[in-house]
Amino acid sequence: MRPKIMEEVEALRGVNSAKIKEAHEAGKKVVGMYCVFSPSEIALAAGAIPVSLCGTTQEPIEEAEKVLPRNLCPLIKSSYGFAITDKCPYFYFSDVLLAETTCDGKKKMYELMAEIKPMHVMSLPQTAEGEDALEMWKNEIVKFINFLEEQFDVEITEEKLRDAIKLMNRERDAMKRLHKLNAHKPAPLSGMDMMLAQWLKGFNVEKEAGIDLIERLIKEVEERMEQGIYAFDEKAPRILLTGCPIGAGSEKVLKALEEAGASVVALENCTGYKGLDVMVDEEKDPITALAEKYLATPCSCMTPNNRRLDLIKRLAEEYQVDGVVDLTWQACHTYNIESYTVKKFVQEELNLPFMQIETDYSDSDTGQVKVRVEAFLETIEVSAVAN
Amino acid sequence: MYYIGIDIGSTAAKVSVFNEDELILNFAMPTGWSSIETSKVIEKRLRDKGIDLEKSKIIATGYGRISVPYADKTITEITCHGKGAHYLLGKDATIIDIGGQDTKIITLENGRVTNFTMNDKCAAGTGRFLELMANTLGVSIDKLANMALEGEDINITSMCTVFAESEVISLIGSGTKKESIARGIINSIIGRVYAIAHKHGIKDTVFLTGGLCEIGSFVELLSQKLNMKVETKPLARYAGAIGAALLAKNI
Ligand code: SF4
Numbered sequence A: 001m002r003p004k005i006m007e008e009v010e011a012l013r014g015v016n017s018a019k020i021k022e023a024h025e026a027g028k029k030v031v032g033m034y035c036v037f038s039p040s041e042i043a044l045a046a047g048a049i050p051v052s053l054c055g056t057t058q059e060p061i062e063e064a065e066k067v068l069p070r071n072l073c074p075l076i077k078s079s080y081g082f083a084i085t086d087k088c089p090y091f092y093f094s095d096v097l098l099a100e101t102t103c104d105g106k107k108k109m110y111e112l113m114a115e116i117k118p119m120h121v122m123s124l125p126q127t128a129e130g131e132d133a134l135e136m137w138k139n140e141i142v143k144f145i146n147f148l149e150e151q152f153d154v155e156i157t158e159e160k161l162r163d164a165i166k167l168m169n170r171e172r173d174a175m176k177r178l179h180k181l182n183a184h185k186p187a188p189l190s191g192m193d194m195m196l197a198q199w200l201k202g203f204n205v206e207k208e209a210g211i212d213l214i215e216r217l218i219k220e221v222e223e224r225m226e227q228g229i230y231a232f233d234e235k236a237p238r239i240l241l242t243g244c245p246i247g248a249g250s251e252k253v254l255k256a257l258e259e260a261g262a263s264v265v266a267l268e269n270c271t272g273y274k275g276l277d278v279m280v281d282e283e284k285d286p287i288t289a290l291a292e293k294y295l296a297t298p299c300s301c302m303t304p305n306n307r308r309l310d311l312i313k314r315l316a317e318e319y320q321v322d323g324v325v326d327l328t329w330q331a332c333h334t335y336n337i338e339s340y341t342v343k344k345f346v347q348e349e350l351n352l353p354f355m356q357i358e359t360d361y362s363d364s365d366t367g368q369v370k371v372r373v374e375a376f377l378e379t380i381e382v383s384a385v386a387n
Numbered sequence B: 001m002y003y004i005g006i007d008i009g010s011t012a013a014k015v016s017v018f019n020e021d022e023l024i025l026n027f028a029m030p031t032g033w034s035s036i037e038t039s040k041v042i043e044k045r046l047r048d049k050g051i052d053l054e055k056s057k058i059i060a061t062g063y064g065r066i067s068v069p070y071a072d073k074t075i076t077e078i079t080c081h082g083k084g085a086h087y088l089l090g091k092d093a094t095i096i097d098i099g100g101q102d103t104k105i106i107t108l109e110n111g112r113v114t115n116f117t118m119n120d121k122c123a124a125g126t127g128r129f130l131e132l133m134a135n136t137l138g139v140s141i142d143k144l145a146n147m148a149l150e151g152e153d154i155n156i157t158s159m160c161t162v163f164a165e166s167e168v169i170s171l172i173g174s175g176t177k178k179e180s181i182a183r184g185i186i187n188s189i190i191g192r193v194y195a196i197a198h199k200h201g202i203k204d205t206v207f208l209t210g211g212l213c214e215i216g217s218f219v220e221l222l223s224q225k226l227n228m229k230v231e232t233k234p235l236a237r238y239a240g241a242i243g244a245a246l247l248a249k250n251i
């Protein structure tokens, strides 16, 4: 049985799309964003609503393929497909779009998307190491501030930035505490619910109400834990899922894992813990603090990306995981290549079973994914018996 | 008590039966278009051989594992393969299984599967690729592998089955010797297997299972490429079924 508040969380889908329309009609500005590198604090400080537009369903891909190559990451195709088909209310009501120069596919797709709506592109350094990278990124933060000030005819003061930073830190803190509940063995929340709660949060029009909802969910889950109600039993293999972002509609690997009896306790990906790990420093000057936080995102677009390994290690220990699954979207070169490094790290340093799954959003390989997932869990079970 | 393993793969179904600790029966048949039909035929054949299914423990594996209503349990082909290969070989190994639909590399440590890799969803590097190419040349897979030993060491460069087929057709058109084309086809699949196996990591002996292990010339060419002796056993194509039967003892 799921926590009752999950129903309220799921209802956000409908609620938020109505709210975004109301907000738009009331003259509120909306900034559409695509990535964990996107500093939503700046949009908030401009009095606008930041929403996440990352495409997570197969549906608009066919349309997107009229323009984009087939052999491209489904996340990019889906995002573009939503933009050209008017099927996503959040895209529709976005006044401006924020893009970053992350992977090549996204970067070039954004050039096409920019023809549809006003877009600002932040140039992301290719490395997070060193002073130069930070200086460059600080500069990019300032340019984005200037862009929004001009577009929305507002002034983004230091005070407003500080308020937005505090608000977003509170949201991160709540989400973090929600995730950490699953460090408990057995886990009180399924990975599916955890993912949904986090993914739906990306469309929240009212941040305060969203934080309140998560706080209530935490409270309910804690009460259930006291009564001994968990999502899985003690014996379920505990999995850490890492790799490319997922969301409702692209949850097939997460779902296959849990349907086969695993408890996905830790989500290292962008729709999981990745963006929550580092808080924005509230003491420092806001621009430096924001630049430092966002540059610390351990994404495979960065080279080197050792922080991802550190994060996997920390989560694997904290959540007592029994195995690591790395999801790669087809044609995502950065995550695909990095998977070799992650595999060696997980097998040799962490001594844990590891599996990479390369797939897309479609259902065409459901059978294969199922076999892999089940076989992987069988190897974990055997090693559990042997130890 | 009988312990029965039924491995319904994409092209062939294999069945192995133990009477207590003794392996008493192995048989195979094409899977055909319906694995439910195949499982019925298997049930009849078992009964015809005098095996009392009521006094049996049965595990089904392979793609058609869910289509065996009289099985007590299903386990994936990866775990079953590992178990069966260890039984046949009597030691740890890196197993290469070239199946009709996918190619698997499985690491056995202390008799257990500790790691595996499967090719992604396209046909390159699988038995299906070989089958299609053999058809294009108008020969059987056995013949193709034998011809390859005589041919020049050429390469078919296209990874995709469809493009590889046009490449083969244009080679035929340009008058390249059939033996050399055969060699190119075998090189292509072996090259793919070589890459997957190395990315996975080779440990201990390499043990080839699946239908191709019965073709001596294929084993020879694979050994050359991997630069080590690839082992195989007469019953290797039954590894999955044997493993399933052995695992049935734990039910
Ligand atoms: S994986 Fe990288 S590029 Fe994709 S959303 Fe996350 S941070 Fe952005």
Ligand code: SF4
Binding pocket: A073, A074, A075, A076, A102, A103, A104, A105, A106, A244, A245, A301, A329, A331, A332, A333, A334, A335
């Ligand atoms: S999943 Fe990979 S290819 Fe797709 S947008 Fe993210 S980084 Fe780019």
